[in-house]
Amino acid sequence: MRGPSLKSVAIAVAIATLAVPALASPPPDTRAILGTVGKVVSANGIDEAKAVEIGGIQQWVTVRGKDRRNPILLVIHGGPAAPELPTRYLFEAPWTDYFTVVEWDQRGSGKTYLLNDPAKIAPTLSADRIVRDAEELVGYLRATYGKQKVFAIGHSWGTIIGLNLAARRPDWLYAYIGAGQIIDTVAAEKVNYAWVLDQAKRRGDAQAVRELQSIAPYPEKDGSLPIDKLGTERKWSVKFGGLTFGRDNYDYWENAEKISPDYSDADFKAIDQGSGFSLPKLLPDLAGANFTGLTKLDCPVIIFAGRHDYTTPSEPVQAWFRKLSAPSKRFVWFENSAHMMYGEEPGRVLVHLVQDARPLAAAVGDVAPEVDGP
Template sequence: MLRSLCLSLALMLPVSSALAAEPAADPYAQGRALVGDIQRIVTPNGVQETFEVTLGGARQVVNVRGADRDNPILLFVHGGPGAVEMPVAWSFQRPWEDFFTVVQWDQRGAGRSFPLNDPKALAPTLKPERYRDDAIELIEQLRARYGQRKVFVLGHSWGSIVGLMVAMKRPDLLHAYIGMGQVIDFRENERQGYAWVLDRARADGNAEAVKALEALAPYPGEGAFAIDKMSTQRLWSIHYGGLAAGRDNADFYFRAPRLSPEYTPADVKAWGDGSAFTITTMFPQLSDVTFAGVTRLDVPVVMLLGRQDYTTPSSITEAWMARLQAPSKAVVFFEHSAHLPMVEQPGLVLQALVDRVRPLARPR
């Protein structure tokens, strides 16, 4: 199995050994139970449920939480492919649930959805358009299940490719589209991220990093992306804070599932297995993903960007938003965040969702 399993944006991120190999005993069971009890939804009109849906012929797992089911739905489309957010959401999502009914969805081949389908049968279906259509099917089911006319879609990293494609194809389903760690042009994303981390390594006098990064040149190059090259680039990008500002590793993020009430150790293993499966199957397809030519969307757009994000450089999205025509648009920067503002600056992300996003909901 690849050492780099869990991703953000179809980008290889090295997983800590703790996630890759859980101990035979489960020392975190009591902690998970405590977190689950603290976060239990007890309001009379609240919702807290996990269920399976079939989307595009594939069984997939959905978790829905909110203090008032009459609040607007916010569908979080996770990164990767395969980097599920459901087991990390406990660390930042609970305050969102006072204002939204929040949906976490383990996409096809990912997390708790991975063991539900035959990988050999699933592999030919792993294409961006299929994920987009899965999301549209899920939105339709959520609207019917909870009596909502429209929903919010928040796409993070790889999920921002899926979410933006949904906004382009079915704007009628959305109150607004929210991007976080937004991908606009995948190849340009890689070019800028590589140049940044190589500059940082040279300035730091890090001979090991410089040698490893210079060996990748030309990066990302022409044609399909190479997984091994991107894995090396991400390793050093994480080291210099391109994933989480001020941090030289991602352990805090990848170890969070240990305390997730929604994930058992077996589910955590499925996360790693599904991530390896989806990235090796899909990665060559993603090199030409670009929205650079999109100049209009028929739905409000809000971008929540980490100023220090060099996993998906935020300057690319900022320039694209300046060109975009939409019913309304806004860019919110988080100055002390990189690619994970929801866990790096959770209070300010909540404020942005309440002040900039929630007012865009229309009555049912």
């Protein structure tokens, strides 16, 4: 009687291997794996994460890029108090081929919230103070990394900070880039409310119609945005795709934050802690934002606009942009995006950063040379 063939032995071994319970080896540390994958290892690269004293407090800053000769791109996050750092691993790695990317957890946000006593920070929380923080940070980046200028890209709330920075220190910027730009909050919120109520009626969603009608007038007649009314409007705007086109929730993004290589469990909890702490204090500055009188900037301006954005809708932005005088300006539509274009169309964001922004630094020789072929 013959013994088993080599083929049957191989099949048996394969079946036995598949049958080994998953718990036979420890589960992988997802954060550590993602951190290792994203680590900058190029000889002339930079990969730093540290607390820096800005505005008299400790603020968390990361600096990552594959060639120090590339221009710095400062990311100014939204919210208020919604740092981009915990989700940057989803879209930012290709940026580091062309830029030295700086992430900054603003005063009262994320890791910076954890670094400081909230009682000390509370009296200082304002848009103006955060703009001055941004100025200090740019000054620090220029001095530390030997750059004449930087790019600043603001998202949502961050566009209030970024546009003020561009108005105050245009000589420090190659260009200002506004993604989900805010120009006139009251006008924008009126557009948002009309859209979301119309969507509720079109979909026959009686609960949405009832809840939305209950918050009228929105905004208030004095232009304020009560936090409970804002929450109701945003609840249904998210549901109908005004935050992320084609999605009815934000869970996908928040779940991605939970495995961030840049954030621990304590850091992740600090997102909600910082938001709860900061939003009530900064909401009046958000509601009062109005740049319609800013008709001239002395640095180039690029606007990234989601075609389906009903968080910061583009109608007020387009009207402002048409009147704006700047050394150069460009308005870029993201046809398959609402408000979250970094995650919705990351490839197109990269292309426009490289094609539209980076040459503005190349014009003064502040980019690493590109080498094609051997």
